[in-house]
Amino acid sequence: MEKLQQFWKIVHEVWTQGWAGVDIGKLLTALGILVVFLLLRRLFTRFILDRLQNLTSKTETTIDDYSLKALKKPVSFVPVVLGLFLALEYLELKGPLSVFSNHLLKSLIVTVIFWAVFNMIQPLSLFLKRMEETFTTPVVAWFVKTVKGAVVFVGAATVLEIWGIEIGPIIAGLGLFGVAVALGAQDLFKNLISGLLILVERRFSVGDWIRVDGVVEGTVENINFRSTLVRRFDKAPVFVPNQKLADNAVTNFSAMIHRRIYWAIGLEYRTTIDQLRMVRDEIEAYIIENPDFVNPPKAPLFVRVDKFNNSSIDLMLYCFTETTVWGDWLQIKEALAIKVKEVVEKAGCAFAFPSTSLYVETLPEDRPEIFTVPSEKEKRA
Incomplete structure (x- = not known):
């Protein structure tokens, strides 16, 4: 108990x-x-x-x-x-x-x-x-x-x-x-400041098509503190440090109002003045009458005899298209190229190609005799 x-x-x-x-x-x-x-x-x-x-x-x-x-x-x-x-x-x-x-x-x-x-x-x-x-x-x-x-x-x-x-x-x-880290991470802070400048200056936004010569070309997907993600047209992602985007020239194709066509059309020197004027006037008339192109004063338009080149008379063609879509622009440019060829052939002239002419004024006196193959008549004589 x-x-x-x-x-x-x-x-x-x-x-x-x-x-x-x-x-x-x-x-x-x-x-x-x-x-x-x-x-x-x-x-x-x-x-x-x-x-x-x-x-x-x-x-x-x-x-x-x-x-x-x-x-x-x-x-x-x-x-x-x-x-x-x-x-x-x-x-x-x-x-x-x-x-x-x-x-x-x-x-x-x-x-x-x-x-x-x-x-x-x-x-x-x-x-x-x-x-x-x-x-x-x-x-x-x-x-x-x-x-x-x-x-x-x-x-x-x-x-x-x-x-x-x-x-x-x-x-x-x-x-x-932080001071110690900052001394060893200067590039990080440069990229951070560059990213802020990009956003404040509105150089580009998410979804824009940009090109940085020698760096990247593609569509912007994300703008981060240190780098910007650009998706190339082959779908490969490229992480570009913001400093490169801030220091280099950036072409923002998405911000284009019109898209440019700039050609130098070389014609042969035997082309006459009337032929030059005919080619010039018909190309200019085609562009003015075509709704795919922008006419002055909205955008400049020039079809002019520009200069006498080494082996051609150059005709400058400078115009803009209404569309900025690359595929549509290529189609319009192709139609213009075909029209230019039709006009040149219709005028009876031709495109020039690079050539070199050699003029010989005198030949040395003790030059060897040039051998010529005898003809059949000469062989029977």
Whole structure:
């Protein structure tokens, strides 16, 4: 009997002292409170947030839909924090455990708040669409990323301050580290600044067809902090450092109003003046009457005898097409080339090709006699 009493005494002592001096009964009760609020979280999400989502889907605006979707996860975590708070209050922890639980609770509250703010940045960025009239879409995207980074930094600093970790010395240390890194990462910062200049100057945007001589030609897919992704026409991706795009001349074909045709048509020197005028006038008339071409004053048009070249009389053809689509432009240029050939042949002249004439004024007196093959008549004589 005494053994049983001693055993019961040990059990009662373990039950009352529990873990860190907390009654096991209180621990189980606190755990039960937390479990209940975890279940309430699911009910809260299913019956309240889902119904709110159904209501917002019926409105004409989309900002409330995006906002509720962004806040759904942070708000659904609130019952968990509330349950943890009630459980810790019920336990009545003291000493270091009380300080730890207090810091933990504050950290979770800060996390939920900044989590909600971070998620709300994207829906609120819809209001920044008006800024795209002044700035480009990538600039607005960079601004949103910067704000998100600032929210994360402030949230992390707040949590560290709660736990007694001073953020000032860390920032100072990072500043010294940043100076050391900057000395070895100058190209990175050059590319970053170049990317900002590209966006501010609106040299090109996502989706534009660009060409950088000696670097790349293709369609812009993404403008990042360090490099720009350009998709070549063979579908190969090219990551171009922003510094090259800022320092070199960039041709933005997507910004073209018209597309140019510039030829030098070489005619033979035996071409008469009347033939030159006929070729010139008929080519010019074809371009003026063709709706595929742009006529002055919208764009310049020149069909003129340009210069006397080494082996040809050059006719300059300078005009612009209405379309800027490369395939259509090639088709129009092909039709113009065929017409030019028809006009030249109709005028009775011909195209010149590079040639060299050699004029000999005198021959040396002691030159050897030129051998000629005797004819059949000479052989019979």
